Amino acid sequence: MGRLVVVSNRVPTPTPGTPPAGGLAVALAGAMQERGGIWFGWSGRTLPATSAAQEEPEMVEQGRVTYALVDLTERDLNDYYAGFSNRMLWPLLHYRMDLADFTRVALAGYYRVNQLFARLLAPKVEPDDLIWVHDYHLIPMGGELRAKGLTNRLGFFLHIPFPPPDILTVLPNHADIVRGLAAYDVVGFQTPSDVENFETYIRREKVGHRLSDGRFVVHGRAIKVGAYPVGIETKAFTEAAEHAAKNPLVKRMKESLLGRQLIIGVDRLDYSKGIAERIQAYETFLTLDEEWRGRCTYLQVTPKSREDVPEYAAMEREVAELAGRVNGAHSDLDWTPIRYVNRTVGRNALAGLYRLARVGLVTPLRDGMNLVAKEYVAAQDPADPGVLLLSRFAGAAHELDIGALLTNPYDVDGTAGALARALEMPLDERVDRWRRMYDRISKFDVTDWRKAFIGALEEPERTTPKIAAVR
Ligand SMILES: O=P(O)(O)OC[C@H]1O[C@H](O[C@H]2O[C@H](CO)[C@@H](O)[C@H](O)[C@H]2O)[C@H](O)[C@@H](O)[C@@H]1O
Numbered sequence: 001m002g003r004l005v006v007v008s009n010r011v012p013t014p015t016p017g018t019p020p021a022g023g024l025a026v027a028l029a030g031a032m033q034e035r036g037g038i039w040f041g042w043s044g045r046t047l048p049a050t051s052a053a054q055e056e057p058e059m060v061e062q063g064r065v066t067y068a069l070v071d072l073t074e075r076d077l078n079d080y081y082a083g084f085s086n087r088m089l090w091p092l093l094h095y096r097m098d099l100a101d102f103t104r105v106a107l108a109g110y111y112r113v114n115q116l117f118a119r120l121l122a123p124k125v126e127p128d129d130l131i132w133v134h135d136y137h138l139i140p141m142g143g144e145l146r147a148k149g150l151t152n153r154l155g156f157f158l159h160i161p162f163p164p165p166d167i168l169t170v171l172p173n174h175a176d177i178v179r180g181l182a183a184y185d186v187v188g189f190q191t192p193s194d195v196e197n198f199e200t201y202i203r204r205e206k207v208g209h210r211l212s213d214g215r216f217v218v219h220g221r222a223i224k225v226g227a228y229p230v231g232i233e234t235k236a237f238t239e240a241a242e243h244a245a246k247n248p249l250v251k252r253m254k255e256s257l258l259g260r261q262l263i264i265g266v267d268r269l270d271y272s273k274g275i276a277e278r279i280q281a282y283e284t285f286l287t288l289d290e291e292w293r294g295r296c297t298y299l300q301v302t303p304k305s306r307e308d309v310p311e312y313a314a315m316e317r318e319v320a321e322l323a324g325r326v327n328g329a330h331s332d333l334d335w336t337p338i339r340y341v342n343r344t345v346g347r348n349a350l351a352g353l354y355r356l357a358r359v360g361l362v363t364p365l366r367d368g369m370n371l372v373a374k375e376y377v378a379a380q381d382p383a384d385p386g387v388l389l390l391s392r393f394a395g396a397a398h399e400l401d402i403g404a405l406l407t408n409p410y411d412v413d414g415t416a417g418a419l420a421r422a423l424e425m426p427l428d429e430r431v432d433r434w435r436r437m438y439d440r441i442s443k444f445d446v447t448d449w450r451k452a453f454i455g456a457l458e459e460p461e462r463t464t465p466k467i468a469a470v471r
């Protein structure tokens with residue numbers, strides 16, 4: 001069996017005790033420790049803009065994983081990460097054409113960093129290694145590795161949505177981006193809708209078609225394309241929640257509630273997460289359902305994210321002002337409706353907070369998957385579970401629609417009504433809904449996800465991803 005070489009922009013720096021806030025790092029960390037191999041990517045450090053690019057990655061061994069970490073210059077990081085990845089691809093792939101900002105300078109930086117990564121990684125690769133590249137920052141990486149003569153099996157997984165062609169074609173270089181995907185042997189998306197959008201794109205743009213055996217021909221290469229919804233470490237997360245009552249943060253939180261029902265939201269500070277719309281829905285709920293005033297507390301945990309991107313700085317102000325205004329208008333001397341916290345909470349405490357909460361509010365405007373939704377379900381007490389209020393536009397809704405209360409986050413009044421329904425839901429209905437979701441995330445967890453994708457990469461013709469059997 002060849003080694004696994006994982007490539008992703010975000011590599012959790014192997015420093016014990018620092019929780020990675022971001023689903024990709026969370027999903028891959030366990031999988032990497034279990035299988036072992038090389039994890040290659042950005043170190044999280046920057047070099048001054050005038051420095052030369054790094055010539056050799058820093059190699060750090062930890063357990064079964066060797067981390068190969070590359071520092072980026074400020075200029076490279078700005079053009080590739082803050083620029084093309086997060087001001088063009090991120091908004092566009094989250095259906096936000098209004099926020100997309102395309103510049104040739106940022107595009108050049110995107111290709112420059114992909115070339116740098118390929119140049120530094122290629123010499124470390126052995127002939128039978130499996131290479132698995134992750135996410136929108138690194139789409140051209142496969143083509144760059146092929147250009148260096150690598151014939152290894154190459155897989156790519158997109159953690160964020162793949163939008164319909166009318167949106168994708170707003171990207172001036174959409175044709176090159178899709179040609180980049182054709183360099184891989186397996187391309188994985190989060191949901192069947194993303195696969196459908198990809199198929200519609202290649203058909204409409206006349207660059208490929210689906211074969212009768214299910215594979216796709218794209219730019220003349222036969223590749224496997226499928227939905228591999230990312231999971232969580234369900235069992236470990238449940239155990240963390242069971243033991244979290246002793247956690248000092250969880251204890252303090254519980255005591256401070258004074259018997260009120262807890263509503264929880266946990267999201268990076270990102271416009272895709274619909275935090276402002278969620279706060280508005282909560283305000284509407286408090287206005288319409290006056291009997292709940294003083295009887296519930298909404299905790300919104302929101303670590304800051306991508307602060308160098310102007311749209312994120314703008315929304316940081318917007319959300320803080322909104323939370324402040326709602327608290328100003330509705331607080332009482334002994335009650336604050338929203339606790340808005342801009343800090344990262346560690347995994348164990350988070351598990352305990354989810355378990356305390358009667359409602360998990362997960363209402364993104366658009367999200368590739370959303371691991372918080374699955375973690376909330378995993379953390380619940382089977383005898384008295386909470387209710388997941390989930391946006392129909394989260395990838396997780398494809399799996400958790402069997403038990404969650406689905407909501408349209410653009411419909412503020414509808415979300416407010418769903419919140420009241422969640423808080424008032426009788427125990428037997430809560431148990432029934434939760435059980436169905438819990439079964440699903442237990443039957444298909446992060447290990448199954450990794451095995452399904454790697455199985456397809458190792459034996460593309462013969463492997464049927466487990467997900468196909470479950471749905
Ligand atoms: O690395 P950052 O810029 O700090 O952002 C954090 C991660 O955000 C995105 O996560 C996505 O992957 C999750 C796991 O598959 C998924 O549940 C979520 O819906 C996605 O938004 C991004 O795609 C990652 O590359 C970032 O590391």
Ligand SMILES: O=c1ccn([C@@H]2O[C@H](COP(=O)(O)OP(=O)(O)O)[C@@H](O)[C@H]2O)c(=O)[nH]1
Nearest residue numbers: 019021022023024026268344345370371372
């Ligand atoms: O304070 C926080 C906030 C978030 N997270 C974790 O960050 C991940 C967020 O992943 P998700 O897929 O929900 O969204 P993303 O941020 O990747 O878009 C989840 O595992 C959360 O538990 C965390 O550990 N601490």
